[in-house]
Amino acid sequence: MVNVMGVDIGGTKIRLGIIDAAGKILYDEKIPTQFPLYPYLEENVLRILGDYPEVAAVGIGTHGFVDPKEGRIFFSTDALPGWSGTKVKEQLEAAAGIRVEVENDANCAALAEAKFGAAKGLDRVVCLTLGTGLGGGIIWDGKLLSGGPHGGAAELGHITLYPGGADCACGRKGCYEQYVSGTGIQRRIREAGLDITPLEMFQQAATDEHSQQLLEAFTYDLAIVISSLQAVFDMDSVVIGGGVSESAEYWWPQLLSQLKPLLLNPLDIQTAKFGNDAGVLGAALLVLEGK
The missing domain is CATH 3.30.420.40 (ATPase, nucleotide binding domain)
Structure with a gap:
């Protein structure tokens, strides 16, 4: 069974989980959001991947306007200073060596409710x-x-x-x-x-x-x-x-x-x-x- 990492980035905390194909959360961790954000995110993703080498890919949901094709942050408010313009997909794929996708956090919530939740x-x-x-x-x-x-x-x-x-x-x-x-x-x-x-x-x-x-x-x-x-x-x-x-x-x-x-x-x-x-x-x- 394929396991992946889900990352939910907010203004005060970041949640990182390992999830299986049935939507079961196998590992769950919350860390405070710190800046500059990208190197901090990369450090913690790689740390968890070191403990879960079977993880096939990483999905990231974040506040802000996101280019989902390029995995880049078009614009983010002061809630995530310095985040605008970050090429998250390109940088993290290079660092982790696995597929990375990035999307707006509310879009991620919609996906979860449509697949497993209230709107299944x-x-x-x-x-x-x-x-x-x-x-x-x-x-x-x-x-x-x-x-x-x-x-x-x-x-x-x-x-x-x-x-x-x-x-x-x-x-x-x-x-x-x-x-x-x-x-x-x-x-x-x-x-x-x-x-x-x-x-x-x-x-x-x-x-x-x-x-x-x-x-x-x-x-x-x-x-x-x-x-x-x-x-x-x-x-x-x-x-x-x-x-x-x-x-x-x-x-x-x-x-x-x-x-x-x-x-x-x-x-x-x-x-x-x-x-x-x-x-x-x-x-x-x-x-x-x-x-």
Whole structure:
């Protein structure tokens, strides 16, 4: 049975795992993200490969705009300083002597959910990762939709929701991720003059008017996002993951209520199955099956 390495690179930690063809994680390690990033990544990949010489290939999921054909980082925000322009595939293949593939981390999560998780067996799936930002991954007729001349395909978080709205890290205003991400929710709480966490806001919404208004604004905006994407992709299912989804029990009924009158057709909506495992499993799938 073929074993591969999956690597999930985030702004604060890197997760490295050895995964078999059935999606079972055989080895799992988390290390803090350090900079400069590439030499640190190479050092740790080679260290683990030394202990697992049977590993046939390495798949890497990372924040940022990625050229999946060349395995190069087109653009990354300050979350990963110095990462933009890095030729990850070329350098790591030369160092490790095995195949390396690189993809956006939200795309990797979509692969995991479509192959092994909530959307298993479905042909058209939109995955939304509600974390610090809003990641998007699209499975189109069973294949990952990614790439583009600037690595920006499926960057769903940077579609405009409110023209002239809140400043976004991409340099524009009013992007989806400024309203339905953890960061966007925190901004709205702060603007409302409250000193609570998003989880506390969700928990208090049943008894506190201000929290209820914030919850309704969040679920309405997320419903607009989902219904707009349905008009483009006519997907079988939407899978919602990321840290915000961990509190879904408090806002899921409100989302479905807001969404019902906005949908063009019935749509399956699910929370992600794998949670924090999706990134490393999806990265492994880049080299288990190809993109």
